[in-house]
Amino acid sequence: xxxxxxxxxxxxxxxxxxxxxxxxxxxxxxxxxxxxxxxxxxxxxxxxxxxxxxxxxxxxxxxxxxxxxxxxxxxxxxxxxxxxxxxxxxxxxxxxxxxxxxxxxxxxxxxxxxxxxxxxxxxxxxxxxxxxxxxxxxxxxxxxxxxxxxxxxxxxxxxxxxxxxxxxxxxxxxxxxxxxxxxxxxxxxxxxxxxxxxxxxxxxxxxxxxxxxxxxxxxxxxxxxxxxxxxxxxxxxxxxxxxxxxxxxxxxxxxxxxxxxxxxxxxxxxxxxxxxxxx
Amino acid sequence: xxxxxxxxxxxxxxxxxxxxxxxxxxxxxxxxxxxxxxxxxxxxxxxxxxxxxxxxxxxxxxxxxxxxxxxxxxxxxxxxxxxxxxxxxxxxxxxxxxxxxxxxxxxxxxxxxxxxxxxxxxxxxxxxxxxxxxxxxxxxxxxxxxxxxxxxxxxxxxxxxxxxxxxxxxxxxxxxxxxxxxxxxxxxxxxxxxxxxxxxxxxxxxxxxxxxxxxxxxxxxxxxxxxxxxxxxxxxxxxxxxxxxxxxxxxxxxxxxxxxxxxxxxxxxxxxxxxxxxxxxxxxxxxxxxxxxxxxxxxxxxxxxxxxxxxxxxxxxxxxxxxxxxxxxxxxxxxxxxxxxxxxxxxxxxxxxxxxxxxxxxxxxxxxxxxxxxxxxxxxxxxxxxxxxxxxxxxxxxxxxxxxxxxxxxxxxxxxxxxxxxxxxxxxxxxxxxxxxxxxx
Numbered sequence: 001x002x003x004x005x006x007x008x009x010x011x012x013x014x015x016x017x018x019x020x021x022x023x024x025x026x027x028x029x030x031x032x033x034x035x036x037x038x039x040x041x042x043x044x045x046x047x048x049x050x051x052x053x054x055x056x057x058x059x060x061x062x063x064x065x066x067x068x069x070x071x072x073x074x075x076x077x078x079x080x081x082x083x084x085x086x087x088x089x090x091x092x093x094x095x096x097x098x099x100x101x102x103x104x105x106x107x108x109x110x111x112x113x114x115x116x117x118x119x120x121x122x123x124x125x126x127x128x129x130x131x132x133x134x135x136x137x138x139x140x141x142x143x144x145x146x147x148x149x150x151x152x153x154x155x156x157x158x159x160x161x162x163x164x165x166x167x168x169x170x171x172x173x174x175x176x177x178x179x180x181x182x183x184x185x186x187x188x189x190x191x192x193x194x195x196x197x198x199x200x201x202x203x204x205x206x207x208x209x210x211x212x213x214x215x216x217x218x219x220x221x222x223x224x225x226x227x228x229x230x231x232x233x234x235x236x237x238x239x240x241x242x243x244x245x246x247x248x249x250x251x252x253x254x255x256x257x258x259x260x261x262x263x264x265x266x267x268x269x270x271x272x273x274x275x276x277x278x279x
Numbered sequence: 280x281x282x283x284x285x286x287x288x289x290x291x292x293x294x295x296x297x298x299x300x301x302x303x304x305x306x307x308x309x310x311x312x313x314x315x316x317x318x319x320x321x322x323x324x325x326x327x328x329x330x331x332x333x334x335x336x337x338x339x340x341x342x343x344x345x346x347x348x349x350x351x352x353x354x355x356x357x358x359x360x361x362x363x364x365x366x367x368x369x370x371x372x373x374x375x376x377x378x379x380x381x382x383x384x385x386x387x388x389x390x391x392x393x394x395x396x397x398x399x400x401x402x403x404x405x406x407x408x409x410x411x412x413x414x415x416x417x418x419x420x421x422x423x424x425x426x427x428x429x430x431x432x433x434x435x436x437x438x439x440x441x442x443x444x445x446x447x448x449x450x451x452x453x454x455x456x457x458x459x460x461x462x463x464x465x466x467x468x469x470x471x472x473x474x475x476x477x478x479x480x481x482x483x484x485x486x487x488x489x490x491x492x493x494x495x496x497x498x499x500x501x502x503x504x505x506x507x508x509x510x511x512x513x514x515x516x517x518x519x520x521x522x523x524x525x526x527x528x529x530x531x532x533x534x535x536x537x538x539x540x541x542x543x544x545x546x547x548x549x550x551x552x553x554x555x556x557x558x559x560x561x562x563x564x565x566x567x568x569x570x571x572x573x574x575x576x577x578x579x580x581x582x583x584x585x586x587x588x589x590x591x592x593x594x595x596x597x598x599x600x601x602x603x604x605x606x607x608x609x610x611x612x613x614x615x616x617x618x619x620x621x622x623x624x625x626x627x628x629x630x631x632x633x634x635x636x637x638x639x640x641x642x643x644x645x646x647x648x649x650x651x652x653x654x655x656x657x658x659x660x661x662x663x664x665x666x667x668x669x670x671x672x673x674x675x676x677x678x679x680x681x682x683x684x685x686x687x688x689x690x691x692x693x694x695x696x697x698x699x700x701x702x703x704x705x706x707x708x709x710x711x712x713x714x715x716x717x718x719x720x
Contacts (some may be wrong), residue, residue, distance in 0.1 A: 065496075095704075127496040130503055130524035156581070174507045185704040192672035199668050212525045214536040214649040215457065216657060219335045223301040231296035235289055242285040260296075272303055 005056035006123045009078055010116040011061035012048035016081065016109040019045060024100040035098040038105060039089075046085040049112070053082060053183055056125065065127040070141040071100055073269065074123045077115035079141070084108045087193075091153065095186060097178045103156035136208035144201030144226075148261055150194025151233070155258035157187045158251035195233050202226050215269045221272040225264040232257040280354040291347045298343070302334035345423070348445055348682040351438045356711055359435060361453045366431045373412060373423040378680035384696035384708040393419060393685050396693070399720055400681050407713070408679050416549040419691075420682040431700065433670030440663035447656030455651040456480055462488035463643045469509065471648055483531060485511040489519070491540055491642040504537050532650055539645030546583040548600055548638035552580065552631055562636060573631060578606035579631070589617055596620060597648075600635050675699040677706060679713065693717070 022038030025031075056069040056078075069075045088104045115121055164177040178186070207224070210216040217223060236253045239245040245253075281287065296594060306317060312716050314323045330337035378384070389396065397420055410425035429681045458480055459473040464650040467487035470479050486579050490507040503525055510517040522528045528535040546567055553560040554574045565582040573580055591601030596617040599624050605611035616635050624633045682694040699706040 094708075127498060127500055127502065130501060132502075134525040150571060182704065185702070189702065196665075196668045196672060200665055204667065207649055207658075207661070208525075210654070211527060212536070213538065214527065214534050216649045216654070219307070219692075224299050224303050224335075227297045228299050231292045231299075235292045235296070238289055238292070243289075268303070 005052045005059055008048055008055060009112065012045050013109065013112045015041060015045035015048055016105065016112060019148050020109045026099065030173065032098070035101060038101050039092055039098055041075040042085055042101070042105065042108065043089060046082070046089065049078070049082045049085060053078060060125050063125055065125065067128045068138050070121065070137060071128055072126070073130060074115045074121050076141070076145070078146055080092055080148060081108050081112035083145045084111065084152055087146070087149045087153055091186070093260045097182065098175050100157060100160065100186070103159050104153055105150050107156055107262045107274035121130065124230060129214050134212065135209055136204055140201060140204040140208055143197045143204055146264065147194045147198035147201050149172045150190045151258050154187045154194060154254050156188035157183055157190065158254040161248045161251040180247065187251070188240065191233060191236060191254060195237065198226065198230055198233070202230065221268045222264065225260065225268050229257065229260040229264050232260050282349055282356045287350050288354070289344060291350060294322055295343050295347065298340060301331060305331050305334065305630065308333055344445065348442060351441060355435055355438050362431060365383060366428060371425065372411065373678065373680065375421045375680070375682065378696045381680065381696040381698060383710050385691065385710060386694050387714065387718060388686070388690045388692050390690055393683060395690050396684055396691055400683065403720065404679060404681065408677070419682065421680065421682045423678065423680050425676065427674055430670050430674045430676055433667050433674070436663050436667030437671055440660045440667055443656050443660035443663065447653035447660060450653030450656060451651040455649065457647065457649045459538070460486065460646040460648050461643050462486065462489055462646065464491055464641050478603040482533065484517065484608065486535065486646070487511055488644050491644040493540060493642070504540055505645070508535065508538055532652065534649045536647040536649070537644065538647040541643050541645065542587045542598060543641040543643040545638040545641050548582065549636045551634045551636045554631055557631065577630065578604065580604055582612070589615055592617070602633060604631070606630065658715060672701070675701040677709070689708070
């Protein structure tokens with residue numbers, strides 16, 4: 001039964017891989033058309049990704065469990081790819097810069113590839129444990145992953161500072177990357193987007209914990225690491241707005257922030273124990 | 280001033296972020312033995328001195344939080360007194376020269392007559408942005424409108440929300456409690472012990488557990504825990520309600536959560552006693568502590584008790600009953616009767632074989648009982664934090680500027696520019712859109 005959605009989602013992995021190839025290829029060949037093609041391939045991938053998630057939702061009802069597909073590591077990675085793709089498509093349409101896809105498409109691909117190809121990753125649809133049966137599940141997961149997606153894009157864009165040549169007359173393949181000014185704006189926008197949604201994610205989690213366990217905050221490793229991540233981005237915002245930090249210095253803070261996101265997401269589950277062992 | 284510097288904010292946040300890692304790596308709230316085994320004696324002393332076993336309540340961690348709060352309060356007061364006039368000005372004004380040199384300015388010419396253009400643009404500006412300031416110049420006119428000046432308050436809302444959160448947490452820690460209550464089905468209680476200090480708390484009512492039910496999926500994973508509770512006040516039943524995980528009972532400021540469950544000791548069981556000499560058997564129902572005569576007056580069997588987890592040669596055999604067999608003229612001995620292995624007693628090869636034929640499965644429900652009068656401050660903080668972040672990052676104080684000039688020919692030249700206190704690129708896009716709107720007119 002769950003074959004259908006898994007099949008669609010693993011095909012989606014290949015579509016995202018193709019988009020990544022197009023975006024990367026657009027640099028050595030200096031062909032803008034390849035980056036444009038990459039964009040449309042991502043759109044097709046997103047359609048597959050969306051279909052896969054919805055189908056999985058339907059399948060869970062057919063199996064008699066009936067829950068949103070946000071209950072384990074596999075499902076969260078698939079959804080992470082989805083939020084990344086949606087946010088990236090929005091950014092490319094709004095800012096009309098297709099060359100930046102080279103720093104984002106690999107992330108979209110890697111998240112879903114990890115879900116599809118890691119042999120330890122179970123794609124089985126399993127029933128929800130009592131603690132997860134709550135209306136807060138959907139709000140909490142969606143806001144956390146929108147937050148993660150914002151930070152992931154900011155992380156990708158931060159690398160542009162290290163690639164983009166400072167000399168405007170440079171003939172390097174990276175010369176057509178957007179200006180530092182534009183990247184500064186983009187990174188900032190992604191981080192404030194991520195910050196707002198991480199805040200909402202932590203808060204919905206706290207309200208949920210208060211109705212499940214009677215405590216809105218218990219210094220569980222997942223909670224603590226999400227707070228650490230929040231602190232890092234709060235530092236980013238203060239450095240940028242109050243101390244005028246820019247460029248590579250600030251890009252490093254954004255990279256450290258995303259490492260904290262990765263640890264909150266994966267490290268806590270694999271290395272530490274706590275209430276949040278399901279994903 | 281020391282308490283009002285952004286450096287202090289950044290350093291405090293860096294310290295909070297890095298030290299918070301310790302508590303996720305070092306075991307929290309463990310016993311001294313656990314620490315000594317895990318980290319050795321030397322590290323255990325360090326852990327005790329720095330209270331790393333309960334790091335998030337350690338004096339130095341609370342000091343960092345306090346420092347952050349003082350920093351926020353002092354900074355906010357200092358800055359607010361400076362920016363108050365910007366946020367609530369007596370009179371809004373503008374400097375045309377600043378707008379003429381902005382990077383995002385757009386210039387176009389049109390054949391329309393100056394006067395109609397001026398009144399049309401003024402109408403659009405007032406509809407789209409806000410009240411228009413109009414001034415005539417030597418060659419034409421300038422107009423200005425702004426919106427979102429109040430959004431400069433957003434950052435103060437975010438900072439105030441943090442203070443509210445800390446205040447709420449403090450109130451909860453001082454005036455609230457959290458405790459565990461284990462109730463067998465049918466039992467009631469009105470006192471409990473707090474999780475942390477094990478002090479007893481008297482509730483204003485008694486909680487009675489009428490029934491506990493657990494349902495499993497066919498995979499064996501638990502599907503739902505449910506306790507049927509009755510609240511008893513002044514000896515009278517007040518009301519009865521089911522609680523489940525995620526669906527607590529809240530009454531008179533006290534919250535009752537379903538947190539765990541387990542098997543309670545059954546108070547009676549049906550035993551089958553097989554006489555291996557005659558191959559005849561009898562069945563008898565006994566309560567805990569009751570005794571029965573063995574067939575042929577051979578001795579006495581006593582039902583001693585029950586264990587939810589019986590360990591036999593390093594194996595956990597699960598639920599087991601215990602009885603004491605005293606044969607006539609001999610010393611009594613204890614026999615275990617694990618319910619999952621009915622033939623267990625047979626292996627003893629005694630004169631009599633005992634089997635538990637039937638017993639009523641009883642559960643206990645594990646409740647978590649909390650009181651937190653600070654929760655409303657925390658929730659208010661949550662709402663303000665989200666609102667404040669939204670205002671601060673996504674709405675800005677935007678100023679629009681239009682200059683119309685009569686040129687030598689019969690055309691009119693228009694300059695449009697604008698600035699915002701945040702998201703300058705977004706403002707550039709807005710100016711572009713605004714220009715297309717003006718041209719279409």
